[in-house]
Amino acid sequence: MSNTSHSEENYLKAIFHLGSEGTQAVSTNAIARNIKTQPSSVTDMMQRLSEKGLVNYRKYKGVSLTDLGRDTALSIIRKHRLWEVFLVEKLHFSWDEVHDVAEQLEHIKSEKLVDLLDEHLGFPQYDPHGDSIPDKDGNYPSRDKQLLSQLPENAQGLCIGVKDSSASFLKYLDRNKISLGDKIKLLEREDFDNSLLVLVGERKLRLSQQIAANLYLKLL
Amino acid sequence: MSNTSHSEENYLKAIFHLGSEGTQAVSTNAIARNIKTQPSSVTDMMQRLSEKGLVNYRKYKGVSLTDLGRDTALSIIRKHRLWEVFLVEKLHFSWDEVHDVAEQLEHIKSEKLVDLLDEHLGFPQYDPHGDSIPDKDGNYPSRDKQLLSQLPENAQGLCIGVKDSSASFLKYLDRNKISLGDKIKLLEREDFDNSLLVLVGERKLRLSQQIAANLYLKLL
DNA sequence: ACATATTTTTAGATTTGTCTAAATTTATTT
DNA sequence: AAATAAATTTAGACAAATCTAAAAATATGT
Ligand SMILES: [Mn+2]
Ligand SMILES: [Mn+2]
Ligand SMILES: [Mn+2]
Ligand SMILES: [Mn+2]
Numbered sequence: 001m002s003n004t005s006h007s008e009e010n011y012l013k014a015i016f017h018l019g020s021e022g023t024q025a026v027s028t029n030a031i032a033r034n035i036k037t038q039p040s041s042v043t044d045m046m047q048r049l050s051e052k053g054l055v056n057y058r059k060y061k062g063v064s065l066t067d068l069g070r071d072t073a074l075s076i077i078r079k080h081r082l083w084e085v086f087l088v089e090k091l092h093f094s095w096d097e098v099h100d101v102a103e104q105l106e107h108i109k110s111e112k113l114v115d116l117l118d119e120h121l122g123f124p125q126y127d128p129h130g131d132s133i134p135d136k137d138g139n140y141p142s143r144d145k146q147l148l149s150q151l152p153e154n155a156q157g158l159c160i161g162v163k164d165s166s167a168s169f170l171k172y173l174d175r176n177k178i179s180l181g182d183k184i185k186l187l188e189r190e191d192f193d194n195s196l197l198v199l200v201g202e203r204k205l206r207l208s209q210q211i212a213a214n215l216y217l218k219l220l
Numbered sequence: 221m222s223n224t225s226h227s228e229e230n231y232l233k234a235i236f237h238l239g240s241e242g243t244q245a246v247s248t249n250a251i252a253r254n255i256k257t258q259p260s261s262v263t264d265m266m267q268r269l270s271e272k273g274l275v276n277y278r279k280y281k282g283v284s285l286t287d288l289g290r291d292t293a294l295s296i297i298r299k300h301r302l303w304e305v306f307l308v309e310k311l312h313f314s315w316d317e318v319h320d321v322a323e324q325l326e327h328i329k330s331e332k333l334v335d336l337l338d339e340h341l342g343f344p345q346y347d348p349h350g351d352s353i354p355d356k357d358g359n360y361p362s363r364d365k366q367l368l369s370q371l372p373e374n375a376q377g378l379c380i381g382v383k384d385s386s387a388s389f390l391k392y393l394d395r396n397k398i399s400l401g402d403k404i405k406l407l408e409r410e411d412f413d414n415s416l417l418v419l420v421g422e423r424k425l426r427l428s429q430q431i432a433a434n435l436y437l438k439l440l
Numbered sequence: 441a442c443a444t445a446t447t448t449t450t451a452g453a454t455t456t457g458t459c460t461a462a463a464t465t466t467a468t469t470t
Numbered sequence: 471a472a473a474t475a476a477a478t479t480t481a482g483a484c485a486a487a488t489c490t491a492a493a494a495a496t497a498t499g500t
Pocket of ligand 3: 318322
């Protein structure tokens, strides 16, 4: 396999996430913003990743992942999400605490470790935030899901994921007792501010547009 | 806490191990040999670690750990050994496969992770090679153990650790079905080559001096 | 004690990954 | 189609970690 550094792996992941799974070209500035670095550093790195055959880079035109780059990115994402499952299921971290630790663990290099971890966890398909976990060949299920904010009135579904997985959003959900797996029904939309009146299980709640735009539902 | 790099941590660990738990001064060359680097790189690093207050360094006189350096080294060793236990107990790695992965895992920075891992493993006192695991304050049990090679005839004890934990030695032990916890009795020593005739459980075995010099026993 | 060998340090170079400031290219307005 | 703005790249610098070769300090042997 390719011999990628910690830093190179972070760039590959960013390109994957920014360019709808790596296929689309991504701009220098978008990457810089994503990994909190300067555009000039991104350009440097893109030239190096291009040398290594991990990205397709055309000056001023943005980058996309090569097949090799995509495989590498998926293997990092696989590790990230498996470690998140481990932290929540086995060590009882809460879902808002796992990301930063997983950012470190995802760079550990040992195929055996990843595969045994996967087995130890019972080959989970989704991480604690509802994101799907690629298998060892890089395949992952894509399920159809919709943002709560985009549903028509009276639609209902199961909450299966979050779009924003920042600690502050996750803690908001905890405080309001909204968890993955909950049944949510859209009762009515307030035209003025686009806030929603919803039924979470048995409870009536009012959710702002911002909240609703970050909750994924699987329609029932 | 101190903000140590991956590389700095490896140097601190080396100094700890080479200078009987960090208290004694260690030579530049010994460190270089231990971490497979050049003596000039060691000198450079010692000057940097000294700046950071992690080691006591006197030109040409060797180096020892400060209290802060010792604490840091112990925290890395704690993590290394806890991860080794995890890999063996939970993921079913064999004891000769864990070291290299633990060398990576020991650098993950999250106090919460380490403490929850410790709890998850049931606060183990020893790693798979019989080395003791420091607790969160850096305390660890020291038990009296003796090398099999140094026992008098007819002495017997429990095998509680290995001095050399290289994969090749550990695999030799596996092939010969010698494990930690086995009862070993020294039947006779051959004067010519210092090899030993021993009883491992019920089995009679002849062990070379080299093997015997790497097995720790607790006398019965 | 003096010559020789060994150990350790310094000097200078290299790689990786980052930065700021300036130059260049591409996009947007008027 | 210029002029202006925004995005991107280049140039040059820097810190961390490493190396090789040369110089300096320490240890050893006669
Ligand atoms: Mn995450
Ligand atoms: Mn996640
Ligand atoms: Mn080890
Ligand atoms: Mn060990």
